[in-house]
Amino acid sequence: MTDDAQADPTADAGDAGTADGPDTLVGEGVDRREDAALLTGDATFTDDIDHPDLAYLTFARSEAAHADIEAVDTAAAESTEGVLAVYTWDDIAASDVPGVLPISTHGLDCDPPGHPVLARDRVRYQGQPIAAVVADDRYRARDAADAVEVTADSRPAVVDQREARAEAAPTLYEDAPDNVAATSELGDREATDDALADADHTVERDLTNNRLIPTALEPRAAVARWDAGDERLTVELTSQSPHGHRGKLSTTLGLPESAIRVVAPSVGGGFGHKGHHHPGEAAAAFAAMDLAVPVKWTATRGENYLAGAHGRDHRTTAELGVDDDGTIRGLAVETDANVGAYGLGGSLGMPGWYGSLLSSQYAIPAIHCETRAVFTNTAPIHSYRGAGRPEANYVAERLVDAAARELGVDPAELRRRNQIAEFPHETAVGATYDSGDYGRGLDEALDAAGWADLRDRPDRDDDGRYLGVGLACYVESTGGGMESGVVRAHPDGTVTVSAGTHSHGQGHATTYAQIVADELGVDYDAIDVREGDSDAIPQGTGTFGSRSTITGGNAVAESARAVRETARELAANLLDAPESAVEYRDGTFSAPDHTAETRAFADVAEAAYGWGVPEGMDPGLEATTFFEQDETAYTFGTHVVSVAVDPETGAVDIERYVALDDCGERVNPTIVEGQIEGGVAQGIGQARYEAAVYADDGSLETDSMLDYAVPRSFHVPDIETEATVTPSPTNDLGVKGIGEAGTIAAPPAVVNAVCDALAPLGIDHVDMPLTGERVRSAVRDARE
Incomplete structure (x- = not known):
């Protein structure tokens, strides 16, 4: 490894170093x-509760993707043994509960309704909930x-976003007759047209x-309890944002946020899939309030595939202009983004900012991106790991590779000639890159x-497989927004740290x-x-959004510094010395120029809750x-891949995968590497195996793991980090x-x-996923 901050991963975690000294845990694995x-x-986990x-x-759930609901007969369901209640939209409408999942309407071209907890008079995607059954046993339910x-009257369905914009396409919402939810533009169209010309x-x-389907180990789930005495709702659920879910439940249920507690065990x-509101937790809460019993909802894997939020699904036409010397002049991009049948949270507006990363690592003087968010009769789209950045980077890196082939230039050299070298740098689509060393x-x-040896290999190996090597540079926008961090020292010197983030694999507890160990010593x-507790x-x-260490980490760091300085003031009182004379090292306060006495951090913490608080200071240490x-x-970063492609079967063997990434200072390099490896595995899944496929009538054909190909361990190579x-400089x-x-x-x-491997056959592009069938078809077509 060439990690400037890499430290011995076997280092003793108990040696916390000092607040004022050079020894630190940050940077240790x-x-x-x-x-x-x-x-x-x-x-x-939630289902364990x-x-x-x-x-x-x-x-x-609805079997149809698009239909008008004429009647819902619940009599047979209500008479089933153990059933406590069966709810339809009429029950919600008869209550004081709004019953609609909120969406952000900022920047939209229309004003569509939010997603109803239970379908009102119309269903717009297969699997949309129509009725909710509550029973004393999950199998009876x-x-x-x-x-x-x-009983429903079917309507024509449309699943492709470009077909949905056609005049003859069925309309999902009267307020959006062309099915376009939002249109957005980034960059200068005229300057880009001139640059290309x-x-x-x-x-x-x-x-x-x-289109991808999130396939976390745990499906979505929620357990709701209503305390009639306190008129308070507690919801335990699979959530990436407990406070965010509290706010959305408040809107859906018509309760003040103060009357709702959300706990995420x-x-x-998560991968973005558990960061938004969903009918399941809202329906469980509604039932718990109505029945005055705890209610659990746990999605099956099939339900998660059918009606959980999906990700990606962009159709893009892009054009890149480049001069003979390799200088990139401009990039024009037009994208239709499928957003599914309903908005979830801010999903309808998400495609509008994806173009802000189109510059990747390159100094492109003119970029224009027009994006349309389009309704279709498919499951709603929401953020999925990367949320716009993978889509943008895919466009930029495929076009730069195409330009290198056009010029007959090494694709690494073309990238090098155009890389941004001075920071901060404002791109043509408004992003301001804070720091970097892209060339290094x-x-x-x-x-x-x-790379040089891989480029010098023959076109084919001894087995007749075509050999290729590719790379992709990338820039990822990270962080954003506000986060809370609380640090509380207890009288015995132990410390509790609380943060508004939620760890579901990221290792925040570490x-x-x-x-905090470094800041407090x-x-x-x-x-x-x-x-995880609101x-x-x-x-x-x-x-x-890759935000936790930036926002949550800095929040708890600032709180720890404030606690340390309060402790220093208390220690000065205990040592009868000026605060400016107090030193803190190895967990001990001293004032060597004034006294030989010392005070351990635990002594000061104990004093903070008792007799050691000087006049004018508040008790406590937090x-x-x-x-x-x-x-x-x-x-x-830059990732490099070498492959061997069998032209007869279409099989792709990833021989090596090298990932170089720069995320600034690394608090824990081992955790960073784990995040990179997990992300690469999902990225390979998109490139090689995964795709949600709908039939023309809106039926999901990849509705189980028998049809939706999540990569297995042997599909993912060893990743060299x-x-x-x-x-x-931002934090x-x-x-x-x-x-x-x-x-x-x-x-x-x-x-x-x-594509590099298949270049001798004249193949310059194959769409993802690069299944054996798709690659074999491309080879067959090239040979004909």
Whole structure:
């Protein structure tokens, strides 16, 4: 590894170093403290939660993708043994509950309704909930849901976003007759047209960014309880943003946020899928309030596939202009983004900002991007790991590779000639990159992979397979928004850290403890990190968008510094010395110029809650910080892939994968590497295997793991991780996010490598996923 901040991963986590000294835990590969409970089965997930008199909720879902509901007969379901209630939209309408999931309407061309908890008079995608059945047993609930009879009048369906814009296409909402939810533009159209016209060469590609289905280990789930005495709702659920879910439940149920507590226990994977509101938790809460019993809803894997939010699904036409010397002149992009049948949260507006990353690592003087968010009769689209950045980077990196082929230039050299070298740098689409060393990252990635040797290989190996090598540079926008962090020292000197983020695999309990141990100079094992309870934490934005260490990490760091300085003031009183004379090292306060006495941090903490508080100071030793990131931090890197492609079967063998990433200072390099490897695995999944496929009538054909090909362990190669460290000036820790880097870089890197392998056949593009059938078809077509 070439990681400037890499430290011995076997270092003793108990040596917390000092607040004023050079020894630190930040930068150490400390073992994740979360893993023991997860690996031994001691962790508690939502479906593990049990309460007395617990009831179970299951949905009766629409079989049609587009239909008018004429009648819902619940009599048979209601007469099923053990059934406590069956709800339809009429029951919600008769209550005081609004019953609609809120959406952000900012920037929309229309004003569509939000997603109803249960379908009102019309269904718009297969699997949309029509009725909710609550029973004393989950299997009885499912049997009763099967007994619900729905009479519906089918409507024509449309599943392709470009077909949905056609004049003859069925309309999902009267307010959007062309099915376009929002149109947005970034950059200067006129300047870009001029740049393309003046360029010596232009290359154009039609690109599909395939629709993906989040496949976390744990499906969505919720347990709701209503306390009639306190008139208070508690919802335990799979959430990346407990406070965000509290706010959305408040809107859907018509309750004040103060009357709702949201608790997120262990969460078995989020990937954006568990960051938004869903009918399941809202229906469970409605039933719990109505029946005055706890109600659990747990989606099956099939339901998660059918009616959980999907990701990606862009259709793009892009054109890049480049001169003979390799200088990129301009980039024009037109994208139709499928947003599914309903808006979820801010999903309808998400495609509008995806183009802000189209510049990738390159100084492109003119860029124009027009994006349309289009309704179709498919499951709603929401953020999925990367959320816009993979789509943008795929466009940029495929076009740069196409330009290199057009010019007959080494694709690495073309990238090098256009890389941004001075920072901060404002791109033509309004992004301001904070810091970077793109050339060094490219060179070190190429050296690690042996790029020159890979380029010199023959076209085919001894088995007749075509050999190729590809790379992708990337820039990832990370962080954003406000986050809370609370640090409280207890009288015995132990410390509790609370943050508004939520860890579902990111290792916050480890990294936050490392940060606070360094700031306070206390023992790492004396620090307890807590997240996921809206009652225990003042406010929180959540974990998504590669933001946690930037926002949550800096919030707890600032709170720890405030606690340290308060402790220093208390220690000065105990030592009878001026505060300016007090030193803090190895967990001990001293004032050597005034007294030989010392005070341990625990002594000061004990005094903070008793006799040691001087006049004018408040008792206690804690601090709360709301950290707001004003400027975006941009992670970057270069990934290199070598492949062998069998022309007879279409099989693609990824021989090597080298990932060089720069996320600024690394609090825990081992955790960073894990995030990169996980992201790359998902990126390879998109490039090679995964695609949600709908029939023309709106039926999901890939509705189980028998048809939707999630990569298995043997499909993912050993990932060789390399690193450079370029601290971010946007925050005191100097960190940038890393959670989504692999999903951004891997798809274009793999596709570029495969297209390089197939270049001798004249093949210049194959759409993702690069299944054996698709690659074999491309080879067959090229030979004909």
